[in-house]
Amino acid sequence: MATKTAADITDSADRIVICGGGIIAAAIAYYLSLRGQRAIIVERCAIANAASGKAGGFLAGRWGDDSVTEQLHRKSLELHELLAKELGVTSFRRIDAVNMSNGSRNDADANYLAKFPWLDRNVGKISLLDSETAQVTPRELTEKLVQAATEKGADVIIGNVTGVVFSPDEPESDRHVEAVTVDGQPFPCAKVIIAMGPWSCLAEDWFSCPIPMEGVHSTSVIFQAKDTADSSLISSPAALFCAGDDNDCHLEVYPRPNGDVYICGIGGNDYLNSKQIKELSPEKVEANPSRVVAAEKSFGEICSIADCKVDIAQACLRPCPPDALPLLGQMPRTNNAYIASGHNCWGILWAPVTGMAISELILDGQAACVDLKPFDPSRFVAKDKLVRRKRRGRHLRNDEVENSGRPQQDMGARREAQQLEQRSWPVERTASGKEQHALELRAQDPLRRAGSRVLTPGV
Numbered sequence: 001m002a003t004k005t006a007a008d009i010t011d012s013a014d015r016i017v018i019c020g021g022g023i024i025a026a027a028i029a030y031y032l033s034l035r036g037q038r039a040i041i042v043e044r045c046a047i048a049n050a051a052s053g054k055a056g057g058f059l060a061g062r063w064g065d066d067s068v069t070e071q072l073h074r075k076s077l078e079l080h081e082l083l084a085k086e087l088g089v090t091s092f093r094r095i096d097a098v099n100m101s102n103g104s105r106n107d108a109d110a111n112y113l114a115k116f117p118w119l120d121r122n123v124g125k126i127s128l129l130d131s132e133t134a135q136v137t138p139r140e141l142t143e144k145l146v147q148a149a150t151e152k153g154a155d156v157i158i159g160n161v162t163g164v165v166f167s168p169d170e171p172e173s174d175r176h177v178e179a180v181t182v183d184g185q186p187f188p189c190a191k192v193i194i195a196m197g198p199w200s201c202l203a204e205d206w207f208s209c210p211i212p213m214e215g216v217h218s219t220s221v222i223f224q225a226k227d228t229a230d231s232s233l234i235s236s237p238a239a240l241f242c243a244g245d246d247n248d249c250h251l252e253v254y255p256r257p258n259g260d261v262y263i264c265g266i267g268g269n270d271y272l273n274s275k276q277i278k279e280l281s282p283e284k285v286e287a288n289p290s291r292v293v294a295a296e297k298s299f300g301e302i303c304s305i306a307d308c309k310v311d312i313a314q315a316c317l318r319p320c321p322p323d324a325l326p327l328l329g330q331m332p333r334t335n336n337a338y339i340a341s342g343h344n345c346w347g348i349l350w351a352p353v354t355g356m357a358i359s360e361l362i363l364d365g366q367a368a369c370v371d372l373k374p375f376d377p378s379r380f381v382a383k384d385k386l387v388r389r390k391r392r393g394r395h396l397r398n399d400e401v402e403n404s405g406r407p408q409q410d411m412g413a414r415r416e417a418q419q420l421e422q423r424s425w426p427v428e429r430t431a432s433g434k435e436q437h438a439l440e441l442r443a444q445d446p447l448r449r450a451g452s453r454v455l456t457p458g459v
Contacts, residue, residue, distance in 0.1 A: 003158045004157050005159065006157055006159050006182045006185065009187075013188035013189065015037075016191045016362065017040045017189040017192045018192075018195055019161045020194070020195040021042075021045070021156070022052035023052040023141065024341070024355070025195040026052075026145035027352050027356075028358050029041055030146075030355055031358075033153065035359060038154050039154045039155075040189075042161050042182055044158070044159065044160045048143060049283075050197060052138050053138065056252065058135055059077055059080055059349045060077075061133070062074070063130070064346075073349065077134065080352055089140055090257065091135070091256060094133070095134060097130040097239040098112070098241070099243075100126050101124040101125045102243045102244075103125055104123075108125055112126040115236055116232065118233050118303060119240075120304050121303060161182055165178055165186050173333050175337075177191075193338045194339040197341060198272075199277060200213065200339060201213040201277055201278060202278055204274070212274065212322050213277060213320070213321060214271055214272065214319075215272035215273075217285065217316075218317075219266055221312065222260055222261065223308060224259075224260050224311040225258055226308060233259055233261065233305075237254075237256075239254055240252070242302070247294040247298045248268070249294050249298040250265045250267070251263055251298055251299060252264050261299075266295040268294070285316060319341055319343065323379075325375055326341065326350065327375060328358065328372050329372050329376050330377070331377060332377060332378040332381050338358060338361065357372055
């Protein structure tokens with residue numbers, strides 16, 4: 001898609017500027033374009049350059065039920081399906097989510113083995129987790145959102161945003177951003193939206209406002225489609241969540257419609273604080289080689305596709321505020337600045353509803369599609385507020401219980417728990433709404449009683 005420089009745009013003072021070029025920025029630009037607003041995306045490298053080009057794209061509409069994120073999950077999955085039709089997103093499809101425990105093929109249900117012939121090695125017991133999930137390839141959706149927005153007049157600028165310029169003589173409680181600083185030069189704007197993923201924390205220095213953010217560095221791999229690939233990868237897909245193994249992996253396996261196999265949940269996550277994020281450029285987020293080897297070993301134990309070795313090894317940094325809830329709304333003490341960030345592992349799922357809600361907030365004064373109050377960025381302004389840290393990742397149905405009756409926790413989850421306990425945050429540990437809902441679903445539905453464990457996937 002065509003890109004411009006800041007010097008090419010002469011009417012930016014009357015337009016909305018979006019800082020960031022990932023799926024959140026793309027969705028905001030798209031929904032603004034449907035309302036006649038020609039937004040300007042400012043991205044330092046390329047569209048979908050970071051997590052939006054490297055994420056798995058798993059979509060679960062019910063995994064936030066009975067929590068404040070339920071509305072985000074449910075509404076956004078509906079929007080994904082609509083966008084797939086409107087934009088011609090070929091990678092979107094409905095798939096089942098299944099859980100696989102450790103064991104041998106003798107433990108596996110013959111019906112599941114027949115349904116998923118690509119699982120042709122040491123497969124344990126397979127159980128249904130959710131029949132109402134879906135998937136999309138994030139890069140395709142991000143690029144098509146931007147393409148649709150630019151066709152309606154939006155622009156994409158390649159440039160580095162390093163600050164904002166406030167109008168002079170504005171009261172401290174009601175500041176007005178008159179420009180963003182792009183490549184060292186002021187770039188006028190009518191409104192500005194910060195949507196830079198984990199690097200949104202850079203804006204806390206621009207606005208003198210806390211944007212607490214932890215970056216979770218996660219490696220993922222892709223086995224690209226081969227001419228000899230099993231056609232069942234395309235015809236009989238499933239999002240496969242595996243139990244923890246001896247390689248310190250708890251694989252999440254996503255066969256894609258083009259025959260590629262995307263894998264995350266391969267352990268070895270690193271946790272960066274805001275200072276470390278600010279010092280790290282997106283281009284320097286790289287895969288952990290040891291975890292790539294671990295992924296090949298673990299996947300090779302259940303599928304012969306791994307014999308071909310990994311084609312793409314990559315990593316992304318997912319943004320996680322201390323309460324595991326996104327920052328969606330107006331920046332404190334400003335009248336024309338907004339933020340949309342901190343989506344953790346649900347950035348791809350929540351992108352459409354985020355785009356719609358932020359566009360409504362800006363143009364109508366409040367969001368109509370969802371209630372944004374729980375995600376108000378001002379919740380971190382009070383320095384003496386006790387932040388309740390929630391566990392990251394997709395927290396599936398409660399811990400697996402085997403014959404011994406002891407909860408089994410994989411090594412990756414145990415390591416994360418230990419790292420969490422070493423944090424200096426003044427936090428109060430709580431179970432997430434997602435976990436609580438998982439327990440309730442399992443109690444109601446025997447299909448979900450096969451159990452699983454706390455996951456901390458790639459994205």
